[in-house]
Amino acid sequence: MGCWDAVEAAGFPIKIGATYRWGRHPELWDFDFVPRSRFQNEPRPAKLEGQRRLTSFQVDRSIYDKILLDGAAGNGCAVYQGTRVTRVHAKSGRIDSLELESGDHVQARYYVDASGNSGILRRALGIECHYPSNLKNVAIYGYWQNADWAVQIGVGGTRIQVLSLGYGWIWFIPIGSTRTSIGLVIPVEHYKKSGKRPEELYSQALQEESIVAGLLQNARREGLLQTTRDWSFVADRHVGENWFLIGECSGFADPILSAGVTMAHLGGRQAAYTILELDRGQFDAEWLKDQFERRQKQRIETHIRFGDYWYTANKQLKDLKEFTSRLAQDNGLDMNPEKAWNWIASGGFINEDLNIGAGGFSLSAIRDSGDYLAKVAFESPLEKYNILTLDILGAEKRDFAVYEGGRVTEAPCYSRNGRFLPISREVELLLVVLEHESRVPRIFDALASLVRANPTSGAINQVMANVQSALEAMIHDGWVKARYNPREPLVRLAGRGSGFHWNRDHRT
Numbered sequence: 001m002g003c004w005d006a007v008e009a010a011g012f013p014i015k016i017g018a019t020y021r022w023g024r025h026p027e028l029w030d031f032d033f034v035p036r037s038r039f040q041n042e043p044r045p046a047k048l049e050g051q052r053r054l055t056s057f058q059v060d061r062s063i064y065d066k067i068l069l070d071g072a073a074g075n076g077c078a079v080y081q082g083t084r085v086t087r088v089h090a091k092s093g094r095i096d097s098l099e100l101e102s103g104d105h106v107q108a109r110y111y112v113d114a115s116g117n118s119g120i121l122r123r124a125l126g127i128e129c130h131y132p133s134n135l136k137n138v139a140i141y142g143y144w145q146n147a148d149w150a151v152q153i154g155v156g157g158t159r160i161q162v163l164s165l166g167y168g169w170i171w172f173i174p175i176g177s178t179r180t181s182i183g184l185v186i187p188v189e190h191y192k193k194s195g196k197r198p199e200e201l202y203s204q205a206l207q208e209e210s211i212v213a214g215l216l217q218n219a220r221r222e223g224l225l226q227t228t229r230d231w232s233f234v235a236d237r238h239v240g241e242n243w244f245l246i247g248e249c250s251g252f253a254d255p256i257l258s259a260g261v262t263m264a265h266l267g268g269r270q271a272a273y274t275i276l277e278l279d280r281g282q283f284d285a286e287w288l289k290d291q292f293e294r295r296q297k298q299r300i301e302t303h304i305r306f307g308d309y310w311y312t313a314n315k316q317l318k319d320l321k322e323f324t325s326r327l328a329q330d331n332g333l334d335m336n337p338e339k340a341w342n343w344i345a346s347g348g349f350i351n352e353d354l355n356i357g358a359g360g361f362s363l364s365a366i367r368d369s370g371d372y373l374a375k376v377a378f379e380s381p382l383e384k385y386n387i388l389t390l391d392i393l394g395a396e397k398r399d400f401a402v403y404e405g406g407r408v409t410e411a412p413c414y415s416r417n418g419r420f421l422p423i424s425r426e427v428e429l430l431l432v433v434l435e436h437e438s439r440v441p442r443i444f445d446a447l448a449s450l451v452r453a454n455p456t457s458g459a460i461n462q463v464m465a466n467v468q469s470a471l472e473a474m475i476h477d478g479w480v481k482a483r484y485n486p487r488e489p490l491v492r493l494a495g496r497g498s499g500f501h502w503n504r505d506h507r508t
Contacts, residue, residue, distance in 0.1 A: 003071045008045040010063055013174045014157040015056040018258070019150065019503050021163045023373035024315050028503035030159060035499070041154045058160060059261070060175040088124035094241045095121065110275050111243040114268065117228075119249040122235055127245075129233040133304050135254065135311060137230035138191045140198045141171075141183030147219035149174050150211065151505040160258065163209055164316040170209055171255070180219070182212065185230060185255070198227045211506060230254060232304040238296040239289045244271040251300035254307040263303065267296055270403050277408045288408060291401035313373035372500060381475045382440060382468065385482035386490050390434040392479065395421070419477050426463070426470040434480070440491050443471075468493065 016039055017032035033054050046052055057064075073079045087099040097105040113121035122129075149158050150172065161172035168186030175181050184205045194201060202225055206212050234251040238244065246267035253259060274292050277283055311317065392414055399410035400422060414421040421427060433446045444464075451463050474480040484490075 001068070001071060002075070003067055004048045005045065006067045006071065007057065007059075007064065008048075010059075010067060011044065011156065011177055012060065012064070013058040013149075013176070014052075014154075015058045016153055016157045016159060017499065018160045018162055019505070020372070022169070022310070022314050022316070024313075025372060026316070028506055029372045030501055030503045032159070032499045032501070036153050039154045039157055044156055055157070058158070058173050058175050060179060061261075063176075085120055088121060090125055093125065095125075095243050109242065110278075112268075112271055113243065113245045113249050114247045114264075116248045117252075119235075119245075121243055122245055122249050125237075125240070125243070128236045129251075130236060131231060131233045132301060133232045133254075133308050135232065135308060136188045137168075137185050137254065138188050138198075138227065139183050139185050139230040139255070140202045140225055140227050141181065142202070142225045143175075143222045144180045144182055144216065144219045145222060146178055147172075147174070147180040147182070148215045148217075150215060161211065162256070163211065164314055165205060165209060166316055166318055168205065168317070169256070170205060170212055172212055172215065179222075182206070182216075183255075188229070198225055232307065234297055234300045234304070238293050239271075239274075244274070244292070245296075246271050250296055253300055253303035254311075256307050256310050257303060259303050263299060266299065270295060273403045273406060273408050276406065283408065283410075288401070291408075295401075310373065380468075380472060380493055381482050382472060382491060383493055384490075385475075385484050386440045386488040387438050387483045387485050388434065388440060388443060388471075388475070389438055389481045389483075390431070390479070391481050392416075392421075414479070416478075419479075421474065421477070421479050424470070426467045427474070429467060430471055430474065439488055441489060444491065 016034050016036070017030055019028055019030050021028050023029075033056065034051050038051075040051060042051075069079060084101045085098050086101045089096045089099060089105070095111045097107045098111070099105055111121060113119065115121070150161050151158055153159070158174055160174075161170070163170045163172070167190050168184055171181070171183045171185070173181045184202050186201065191198075191201065196204075206216065232251075232253050235245055235249070238246075238250050247264040248260065250267060253263070270292055274288050277288055278285055395414040395416040398413060398415055400413040400420070402409045402411045412423045414423070423431065429447055429450055432450065433443055437443050437446055447467055448464065471480065475482050
């Protein structure tokens with residue numbers, strides 16, 4: 001969006017990962033985008049290159065949102081602040097105008113609802129929401145000045161802290177050089193049974209958590225606490241004749257995965273690209289809207305589903321036993337951690353955003369997280385089977401949207417029984433090889449030869465790791481049939497260099 005320099009100049013903490021007390025172990029563990037040992041001490045502000053393309057930001061939303069708003073104004077948008085919409089004039093699902101409290105009417109070709117929990121257009125249009133998770137939490141949060149960081153990594157780098165308490169969990173997120181967001185998330189039933197006010201529950205939790213208590217010794221809280229219900233939901237519709245829903249008005253996933261701003265950006269980008277293509281008129285309008293609708297719903301529902309898995313795999317949250325049983329009833333499964341894993345895995349990992357994984361998490365990352373979340377036995381099908389056969393019988397080849405560089409383009413994809421196989425670079429390589437070879441060792445040899453023959457493919461180790469994840473996903477989703485032939489050898493896969501490791505920052 002052209003805002004990197006302004007965002008970087010704001011000095012937001014660089015997020016290189018997260019520290020967790022979560023899952024089956026009481027010990028802390030980390031997930032890093034960039035290993036701490038390889039994070040270089042670079043002066044700030046810095047350019048968007050090198051290691052900074054692998055990290056994220058922990059932002060103070062009031063500052064960050066203003067940077068984006070000012071950027072929009074600088075690019076020609078008319079910006080009105082402190083202007084309340086009092087009525088949405090709509091007929092037959094089409095918006096005619098917005099009425100402001102001044103009495104003025106605003107008319108536009110397209111209307112985008114990015115109003116968060118307010119859901120101004122969504123509510124005015126009577127769009128219902130569904131709640132795919134029985135997990136109902138309450139979030140109590142506030143902002144603190146001069147809290148210490150749990151860890152300082154290089155120049156401006158740190159990890160957020162996600163700490164299970166047994167009845168809920170705490171987030172600790174530095175969002176500026178002196179400002180920190182700290183929240184408590186608890187099941188709504190625990191909140192009701194406690195008989196305590198939010199202030200009491202919050203203060204008690206921060207005192208009980210020794211790490212947070214130590215970081216707050218010299219800190220002071222700003223103003224009053226805020227309390228909000230934290231119930232995952234998905235809107236039944238996300239696009240209409242001349243309107244779009246994006247961000248949290250279109251759906252919300254529990255914050256355990258820290259995905260809210262990312263999902264809002266993805267939805268905003270895809271809505272903007274869709275509007276540009278509607279103006280160009282090169283694609284069927286209904287196809288463009290259908291692609292947007294499907295992506296929005298799938299993205300939110302996948303994050304909700306994976307978030308539910310994280311909760312079911314956390315033995316430290318004792319108050320979630322009842323939730324786990326209800327989740328089991330909804331899905332016909334005994335939701336112990338092993339079954340939860342199978343539930344996630346059986347849902348199809350290949351999504352229409354052309355990603356291999358679940359909710360932005362690769363299969364390898366999900367697999368490697370299992371040792372920390374629960375005692376999940378996972379063995380790659382590539383180590384269990386040695387004969388692989390491509391199966392696209394009955395699949396329809398169709399086009400799906402790719403959102404890139406300000407344009408929506410078409411990419412080929414196979415579709416069958418609600419499952420999708422985007423023909424991405426890795427999948428295309430596999431389709432070529434699997435047409436002629438079925439034995440696993442020879443499949444990998446042929447893939448390596450193809451990658452070496454094409455210098456534009458990228459580093460062979462990375463490409464082969466991506467191909468491995470794609471092949472595992474194709475087996476999970478039924479695009480490849482796997483069997484074992486005792487007369488053929490099995491392969492032993494190398495480690496993938498997971499970003500998960502035990503935490504050492506709080507150890508003496």
